[in-house]
Amino acid sequence: xxxxxxxxxxxxxxxxxxxxxxxxxxxxxxxxxxxxxxxxxxxxxxxxxxxxxxxxxxxxxxxxxxxxxxxxxxxxxxxxxxxxxxxxxxxxxxxxxxxxxxxxxxxxxxxxxxxxxxxxxxxxxxxxxxxxxxxxxxxxxxxxxxxxxxxxxxxxxxxxxxxxxxxxxxxxxxxxxxxxxxxxxxxxxxxxxxxxxxxxxxxxxxxxxxxxxxxxxxxxxxxxxxxxxxxxxxxxxxxxxxxxxxxxxxxx
Amino acid sequence: xxxxxxxxxxxxxxxxxxxxxxxxxxxxxxxxxxxxxxxxxxxxxxxxxxxxxxxxxxxxxxxxxxxxxxxxxxxxxxxxxxxxxxxxxxxxxxxxxxxxxxxxxxxxxxxxxxxxxxxxxxxxxxxxxxxxxxxxxxxxxxxxxxxxxxxxxxxxxxxxxxxxxxxxxxxxxxxxxxxxxxxxxxxxxxxxxxxxxxxxxxxxxxxxxxxxxxxxxxxxxxxxxxxxxxxxxxxxxxxxxxxxxxxxxxxxxxxxxxxxxxxxxxxxxxxxxxxxxxxxxxxxxxxxxxxxxxxxxxxxxxxxxxxxxxxxxxxxxxxx
Numbered sequence: 001x002x003x004x005x006x007x008x009x010x011x012x013x014x015x016x017x018x019x020x021x022x023x024x025x026x027x028x029x030x031x032x033x034x035x036x037x038x039x040x041x042x043x044x045x046x047x048x049x050x051x052x053x054x055x056x057x058x059x060x061x062x063x064x065x066x067x068x069x070x071x072x073x074x075x076x077x078x079x080x081x082x083x084x085x086x087x088x089x090x091x092x093x094x095x096x097x098x099x100x101x102x103x104x105x106x107x108x109x110x111x112x113x114x115x116x117x118x119x120x121x122x123x124x125x126x127x128x129x130x131x132x133x134x135x136x137x138x139x140x141x142x143x144x145x146x147x148x149x150x151x152x153x154x155x156x157x158x159x160x161x162x163x164x165x166x167x168x169x170x171x172x173x174x175x176x177x178x179x180x181x182x183x184x185x186x187x188x189x190x191x192x193x194x195x196x197x198x199x200x201x202x203x204x205x206x207x208x209x210x211x212x213x214x215x216x217x218x219x220x221x222x223x224x225x226x227x228x229x230x231x232x233x234x235x236x237x238x239x240x241x242x243x244x245x246x247x248x249x250x251x252x
Numbered sequence: 253x254x255x256x257x258x259x260x261x262x263x264x265x266x267x268x269x270x271x272x273x274x275x276x277x278x279x280x281x282x283x284x285x286x287x288x289x290x291x292x293x294x295x296x297x298x299x300x301x302x303x304x305x306x307x308x309x310x311x312x313x314x315x316x317x318x319x320x321x322x323x324x325x326x327x328x329x330x331x332x333x334x335x336x337x338x339x340x341x342x343x344x345x346x347x348x349x350x351x352x353x354x355x356x357x358x359x360x361x362x363x364x365x366x367x368x369x370x371x372x373x374x375x376x377x378x379x380x381x382x383x384x385x386x387x388x389x390x391x392x393x394x395x396x397x398x399x400x401x402x403x404x405x406x407x408x409x410x411x412x413x414x415x416x417x418x419x420x421x422x423x424x425x426x427x428x429x430x431x432x433x434x435x436x437x438x439x440x441x442x443x444x445x446x447x448x449x450x451x452x453x454x455x456x457x458x459x460x461x462x463x464x465x466x467x468x469x470x471x472x473x474x475x476x477x478x479x480x481x482x483x484x485x486x487x488x489x490x491x492x493x494x495x496x497x498x499x500x501x502x503x504x505x506x507x508x509x510x511x512x513x514x515x516x517x518x519x520x521x522x523x524x525x526x527x528x529x530x531x532x533x534x535x536x537x538x539x540x541x542x543x544x545x546x547x548x549x550x551x552x553x554x555x556x557x558x559x560x561x562x563x564x565x566x567x568x569x570x571x572x
Binding site: 017021024025028029031032033035036052053055056057059060061062063065066067074075076077078079080083084085107108109110111115 | 315430452457
């Protein structure tokens with residue numbers, strides 16, 4: 001009898017410890033997930049992988065921060081809005097000046113900042129977005145500061161000429177081109193409005209995606225025929241392009 | 253610091269002078285020398301440890317903020333998670349690297365070499381040398397432990413010291429599941445250290461947390477019961493050549509060492525007598541026991557010395 005009850009005790013104790021570990025683990029993983037999703041908007045150093053991979057690989061050593069010659073980068077302290085201990089920068093305070101030798105990437109011991117990034121112009125830390133309601137140029141003044149300070153000159157930000165009515169001068173408005181903008185934030189730093197009218201944000205927060213089934217007839221080099229299959233669907237030939245489906249289902 | 257530890261044992265004062273130890277010699281209590289030189293000798297390892305801890309912090313801080321360099325190479329760039337010594341020797345926290353590895357991300361060779369170097373160093377010195385000689389939290393938990401002895405605070409409850417191994421396993425499992433290095437994201441050690449070097453945030457709350465927990469709730473609560481990093485290095489400490497040697501014939505079982513030890517279970521006299529040394533990896537090699545031992549039974553030494561002593565004592569026994 002005694003043996004049986006001690007076995008029972010042992011079993012109960014084991015279950016209890018497992019339950020305790022599991023509860024602790026659940027709370028812990030909840031905290032981790034909360035933290036990891038804390039700041040999808042954080043502007044990371046050049047070469048940073050996509051947020052989830054970056055969070056996993058960054059060892060939080062701050063060597064990128066220390067090797068940054070402009071004191072652009074900082075490590076998020078506990079309680080910050082950015083995931084704890086990870087490097088980021090606030091372009092309006094100090095932007096990235098796009099060093100040609102990219103010392104921050106060289107300093108990274110884990111490869112959280114991708115060492116295959118050799119040309120700083122290829123980096124994408126973020127994407128500059130213009131608030132055209134508050135941009136001086138878009139309001140009709142001559143400003144164009146962002147265009148002039150942009151390190152990827154006349155590629156990332158171009159000036160478009162908007163003719164206006166007689167007796168008013170033409171408008172010269174800045175436009176950002178995502179395939180050239182590195183998100184360095186020099187424009188945001190230089191913007192003379194009270195709150196920057198051009199800001200660097202994570203591209204996925206603002207960028208849409210057309211989808212391959214939309215075909216710009218005047219741009220696509222292949223002739224437009226019914227046989228056209230978008231690139232992504234070449235492998236699964238039977239399924240029609242998803243974007244078209246709902247039009248044929250009688251919902252509309 | 254160590255004399256008042258006797259208050260942990262209410263019978264300490266009543267010990268009879270005539271009581272004999274297992275070796276037939278009278279049991280003597282540890283007496284703190286009245287002269288400063290004697291006191292300094294008793295405190296020597298605490299002084300050395302603080303020097304190492306503070307100078308490690310200073311090296312990181314000085315390199316980061318005052319541009320300390322030797323031959324134009326920054327001395328110690330980074331922090332305790334990962335750093336570069338003299339511009340080319342990589343160092344990395346092997347436990348952090350292991351967690352990142354478990355998130356299924358490819359690691360660069362630099363950080364793997366760094367972790368290897370650190371593993372080698374602690375593999376020789378004893379894994380938990382990290383805990384008592386380098387870790388900045390040690391100063392916090394030592395202060396809490398000292399205050400606790402002064403204020404005669406008792407534990408709220410008893411927790412097994414094996415809990416840290418559960419935390420260790422959990423942090424590895426959670427790293428694999430959540431895809432981020434689980435302990436690195438909550439570690440008060442990294443938080444404290446990072447913020448000392450890179451600017452203060454809310455990390456000090458973690459330090460206050462450890463302090464209060466250690467002071468009022470559980471003796472050596474964080475370092476001795478929960479910390480998975482200590483548990484990790486403890487596993488390494490089992491094989492380390494540098495050990496506390498135990499010269500059993502001189503030991504009177506006065507237990508002064510057990511009273512000051514932050515990991516009292518490692519001072520298992522029976523095991524120590526057999527092996528001539530402290531075998532447990534949980535020993536932090538802090539050296540407290542060495543300085544309070546009235547019989548000079550304990551000393552730092554290498555595992556091979558203990559083995560040699562063991563052989564010679566076996567021989568002398570067989571010769572009888």
